[in-house]
Amino acid sequence: MMDEELLPAEERGLSQDQRAELGLGALVCGVVLVLLAMLVFILAEAWPSFAHNGLSWFGPGGNADTQIQAIFTSGDLQQAPQYLIHAWPLIWSTILTTVGAVAISFVCSLFVSVFMVEFAPGWLKRILEPVVRLLASVPSVIYGLIGVLVLVPFIGNHLITQSEKASVTPVIPLSGYSLLAAVVILTVMISPIMIAIFAEGLRSVPRGWLEGSLALGVNRWRTFWKIAVRTARPALIAGTILATARALGESVMLSMVSGSVAFAPTPADGLIFLFEPSRGLAPTILHNTDELTSPPMKHTLFAFAAVLLFSAAMLSLIGWATKQPMKRYFNVGGAAA
């Protein structure tokens, strides 16, 4: 960045400088090494579970809860280790909650950030910004508590009818711990992250571009959507990626709200689908932490974590790849990412 030649070439000063650079370089390499160590350790620990199940690890089949129980007992009682797991119900639950929450909150966040940046009156802007920051910093356990004490009883008592409960009693009890509660609360949790990043991207769009469009007689609403939102696309991607990663890794709130049965909600059930309980990968890890003492259980839980970690890594890779072709044209919005 700077011309080193301009500096006084004193022996002591230069060597001190070099030492500073080397020291910081070593620190930075250390951080990279920690991440690499994490990836390697988790994958190595997860390997036995994948190796024993092959691709059927990801497939459906049997009851995942009984499988997990068998895995735990086999290790706990020091019998021959069991590894059989078909984790599809857990994966499906993670996919449903994540995709549902991200889809809803993307639309909401886009509207709210456009409103916050351009259309809200000054006083409301001054309220909205701290509100977004506050909602982003509320701990997930508090969201979970709200879910468990307010939303879940509400869904259980008012939204699910007795006949609906009776219709599925042999399969699964409906008590309010549901996909709906999980998605609603997850949406509220990840929206502030999206809004903050979207708004930053929208703000960095040059005013001149908008004014050019306004001067052509396009109204403010159209102008903002056609010019600013398009320009800020890299920021939209960055925000969505970060929020998706947060939703994927959310364990505490989901373990409190989504119910704790490894059940795969089926859209074929109609509206009841929304009220069916489930449990994703991350809540399953949290749910079974006391059982890490059993070696096969440990490998299985690490396999869950490895899948989550791999998905998060893939997400940031996808984000990076989709941003590349846009970077050439939209340097403005990319700064926010």
Added chain:
Amino acid sequence: MSATTLPPGAPGAGPPMRPTRVSAADSSASWRLTDRLGLAFAWLLGLLFCAIAVAIVAFFAVQGIRYLRPDLLWTNPRVGYTQGETGGFLDPMIGTFLVAGIAIGIAGPVGVGVAVWLSEYGRPAGLARVVESTVEMLAGAPSVALALFGILLFEAPALGFLSETNNGVVFGKSFFAAGAILSLVALPLVVSTVREGLQAIPNHVREASYAVGKTKSATIRRVLLPAARPSVTTGNMLGIGHVIGDTAIIVLLLGDTQTIQGVGHVPLLGVLRGTGSTLTSYIFDNAPTGDLNQPNKAYAATFVLLAIVLALNVIVDVFGRRAKELRWS
């Protein structure tokens, strides 16, 4: 449009134009119906968002005032049959501060170092890209995965001195372990905030420092870091906010004992090597889905936690504004 009322290219043409553009001539009355519906939807969502925040704060304020008794703040959790007998949450509160202190004690210096390296050195370029994606990945890594990594790491015999060891078996759960892994949660926030602050300092400031004969490291230490101090504070506060809000890592790595259980006889070190709980894990355990199921205690603890989070938000706000006020021209 109304922009013509200003002379073209007038200095500061940006902000002063705003009020004129929201004039009646450009009101939404002339828009198409779909556009007006869109604006109405945006208004609705914006207000709904505020309403959710107000509802959350008001709900816990009311419940907190109802259930928070002063003695809850200075008694420890006890075993008891009714919610009146089970004590307060002094130790979880102390635990929260301890964990936040350890985590930010690691993440603060390391994060500032990484940010300085990224913004001031950044060579070789390949390493810089690797570091950037590392920080990005840490920001996106699920905290349960981090916690499992922590379990693996701190059960290693070489790190046994950081937690309880029993007949050569390392327990691996302690304030040290939880704090160290939580520092990975705080690190990306510190790095990105400080880096932004450093990049906002224009180059002529650095050049002026070199011109008076300061070396690069002296420039960083004496000129750049002091100038970026508001962003350093903001980054650390954001980091603390995330650290005290995390539950998964605490549940997995702090041992989840209700009170602080020290190890050994060295005063502070023993506590840090021991297990305990924080407000988040206390709330988690006391929620209806947790092991203890005492909603009144959960409400009271949530009130305290929310108050801490709000206070941190205000600090971030103040310093964030101060960072923006620093103008270089």
